[in-house]
Amino acid sequence: AELDDTRAGRSGSLASPPSQLDVTQKIDVNPPKGTRDFPPEEMRLRNWLFQNFREVSQLYGFEEVDFPVLESEALFIRKAGEEIRDQLYCFEDRGNRRVALRPELTPSLARLVIQKGKSVALPLKWFAIGQCWRYERMTRGRRREHYQWNMDIIGVPNVTAEAELISSIVTFFKRIGITASDVGFKVSSRKVLQEVLRRYSIPENLFGRVCVIIDKLEKIPIEDIKKELRNAELSEEAVEELLQILSVKSLTKLEEKLGASVEALADLKQLFLLAEKYGYSEWIQFDASIVRGLAYYTGIVFEGFDREGKLRAICGGGRYDRLLSTFGGDDIPACGFGFGDAVIIELLKERGLLPEVSPQVENIVCSLDQDLQGAASLVAARLRDKGQSVDLVLESKPLKWVFKRAAKINAQRLILVGMSEWQKGMVGVKILSSGEQYEIKVDDLE
Ligand SMILES: CC(=O)Nc1cnc2ccccc2c1
Numbered sequence: 315a316e317l318d319d320t321r322a323g324r325s326g327s328l329a330s331p332p333s334q335l336d337v338t339q340k341i342d343v344n345p346p347k348g349t350r351d352f353p354p355e356e357m358r359l360r361n362w363l364f365q366n367f368r369e370v371s372q373l374y375g376f377e378e379v380d381f382p383v384l385e386s387e388a389l390f391i392r393k394a395g396e397e398i399r400d401q402l403y404c405f406e407d408r409g410n411r412r413v414a415l416r417p418e419l420t421p422s423l424a425r426l427v428i429q430k431g432k433s434v435a436l437p438l439k440w441f442a443i444g445q446c447w448r449y450e451r452m453t454r455g456r457r458r459e460h461y462q463w464n465m466d467i468i469g470v471p472n473v474t475a476e477a478e479l480i481s482s483i484v485t486f487f488k489r490i491g492i493t494a495s496d497v498g499f500k501v502s503s504r505k506v507l508q509e510v511l512r513r514y515s516i517p518e519n520l521f522g523r524v525c526v527i528i529d530k531l532e533k534i535p536i537e538d539i540k541k542e543l544r545n546a547e548l549s550e551e552a553v554e555e556l557l558q559i560l561s562v563k564s565l566t567k568l569e570e571k572l573g574a575s576v577e578a579l580a581d582l583k584q585l586f587l588l589a590e591k592y593g594y595s596e597w598i599q600f601d602a603s604i605v606r607g608l609a610y611y612t613g614i615v616f617e618g619f620d621r622e623g624k625l626r627a628i629c630g631g632g633r634y635d636r637l638l639s640t641f642g643g644d645d646i647p648a649c650g651f652g653f654g655d656a657v658i659i660e661l662l663k664e665r666g667l668l669p670e671v672s673p674q675v676e677n678i679v680c681s682l683d684q685d686l687q688g689a690a691s692l693v694a695a696r697l698r699d700k701g702q703s704v705d706l707v708l709e710s711k712p713l714k715w716v717f718k719r720a721a722k723i724n725a726q727r728l729i730l731v732g733m734s735e736w737q738k739g740m741v742g743v744k745i746l747s748s749g750e751q752y753e754i755k756v757d758d759l760e
Contacts, residue, residue: 348450348458358671360461363490363655364443367463370486371441374478376465379440381422383447387412389421389641394522394609401448403458415447418608419464420634420650421641427468428643436469436646457656466650468638473581475649476614476633477588483618483629483651484594490658491667494594497628500601501585501616504632505578506568507605508612510559514552522609524548528560529607562602581614610634614649620661628661629653678725680707680716682732690731693741693756697729700760720746729759 345351352360371378387404404414416422419442427438443463450456465482467475480499487497504525511521527542536557543553562568565586569579582600589595598616606615613633620628631651638646662668677697681690687710694706705723707716720728730742740753 346458348456350457350459354673355671358673359659359668360655362669362671363658364461364463366486366489367441367443367653370482370489371463371465373485374439374465374482376439376441376482379423379426379442380444381416381419381426381442383415383445384413385416385422385425387414389425390414390417392522392609394526396526396607396609398448398608401450403447403449416444417446417448418652419444419446419462420466420608420610420637420652423464423466423468423650424637424641424643424648427646427648428638428641431643437475438466438468440468441465461655463653463655464650466648468648469646470649471635471647473585473614474588475647476616477585477592479631479649479651480589480598480616481592481594483653484592484597486653487618490662490669492661492665494596495621496661496665497597497618497620499598499616499618500604501582501598501614502600502602502604503578503581503614504605504611505576505581505613506559506572506602507556509572509576509578510552510556514549514555516548516552520546524556525605525611526607526609528556528603528605531560531603560603563600565600568600568602585614606630606632608634610637610640612636616651618653620664622664624664625657625660628657672724674703675705675723675725676703677727677729678705678707678716678720678723679729679731680711682713682730684710686731686733686736689736693729693731693759696756697759702760 350356368378387402390399390402390404392399398417402414402417404412407413423440423442427434441464443461445459446462447459450458465479467479480501483499487493504521507525507528508521511524516524523546524543527539527546530542531539540553540557543556544550548556559568559571562571565579565582568582572579586595586598586600589598604615604617605611606617611632612635615630615632617630618628619625629651631649633647633649635645635647638644638648659668677694679690679694679697681687690706694704697704705719705725707719711719716728719725725746728744728746730744732742735742735753738753739755739757741756741759742751743754743759744751
């Protein structure tokens with residue numbers, strides 16, 4: 315039978331039958347839409363960022379936890395009209411289970427706390443760094459994944475917990491060179507909103523939904539906000555009063571409006587007092603319009619913003635005292651924040667604060683002679699046994715090539731295995747920064 319001419323053509327003869335690895339069509343080498351690869355340079359920057367996340371978390375005595383990126387869809391099904399719900403990356407798996415790629419980490423953390431139940435002593439201070447997903451119509455060309463750093467305090471009802479969390483983020487900013495003139499935190503409490511809704515006898519179950527609508531202030535026209543609030547059964551008067559209260563920018567004004575008894579005021583006053591003690595008062599400001607877009611927040615909410623107003627929120631968080639009970643757990647108070655890996659890098663770029671993260675290797679080892687490749691492996695092994703990093707040249711290459719590679723990988727030392735030295739049990743060493751050159755016994759290498 316006439317063989318497939320491309321095969322005959324390619325191999326030039328009637329070669330053995332094509333293996334399954336034959337390239338039938340060129341694959342797309344780019345990652346899926348909205349996702350990123352992390353080649354070495356990008357990966358070094360990401361590792362630098364995550365290292366700072368980890369070191370701050372440990373500085374605050376938090377323990378690292380992790381969860382599957384795939385969760386039951388039910389964990390994220392909330393009926394408050396959140397954007398995160400519209401963009402859920404969900405599907406039915408081969409076992410006909412409804413599952414989703416997590417859009418955030420907090421529900422998984424709540425699930426694990428309930429699973430652990432009485433076996434863990436409260437308070438818990440846990441942190442996680444995990445990839446989160448959303449499925450957006452690519453029309454908006456936005457990313458479909460990002461990494462989030464989360465820190466959560468479970469089991470502490472008072473605002474000392476929120477004060478501690480904000481302190482940890484301030485510490486993180488300072489470590490990477492961001493100051494209070496670059497960014498700030500807008501702080502409010504959803505208890506303000508709760509109080510207004512109570513005064514207009516708006517049913518409790520609408521609370522999350524109203525918050526999600528309010529979070530769209532400055533993102534959609536005010537008329538649309540009012541329309542959505544009316545749809546949520548708020549009276550004209552309630553809508554006006556609500557928007558009035560949300561424009562308040564000082565605690566004293568808020569007190570005038572709401573009266574001193576309101577619990578929200580006590581929380582906020584205490585938070586600002588604690589901020590004074592921590593020494594981060596200049597980083598925070600009260601802003602009643604801050605509600606955050608997640609339905610489960612119940613108390614203090616905060617978000618990190620860039621003072622130039624060019625970027626989206628850098629991070630955000632707050633208290634979510636009801637989440638665990640909505641999952642069937644006990645009524646355990648909780649608060650936490652999420653910090654994405656995208657906006658902060660944009661901010662660092664803007665401020666010229668991106669770190670120099672070049673590759674580092676202590677040694678590059680090469681044999682100068684065909685027969686000394688084994689000797690080079692032995693030298694590499696000796697160095698590695700002593701904890702020295704080695705890039706071993708694996709094929710015989712001209713010295714020019716070796717010098718070029720040494721510069722590219724930022725090697726500190728070049729170790730040359732040459733016949734005459736080797737016969738004396740020696741190798742040549744060249745310190746690449748100074749050019750200093752000497753011979754040394756292999757055993758004396760360290
Ligand atoms: C600025 C950015 O990349 N935001 C982003 C990117 N991907 C996400 C994925 C899930 C949830 C939130 C996300 C947010």
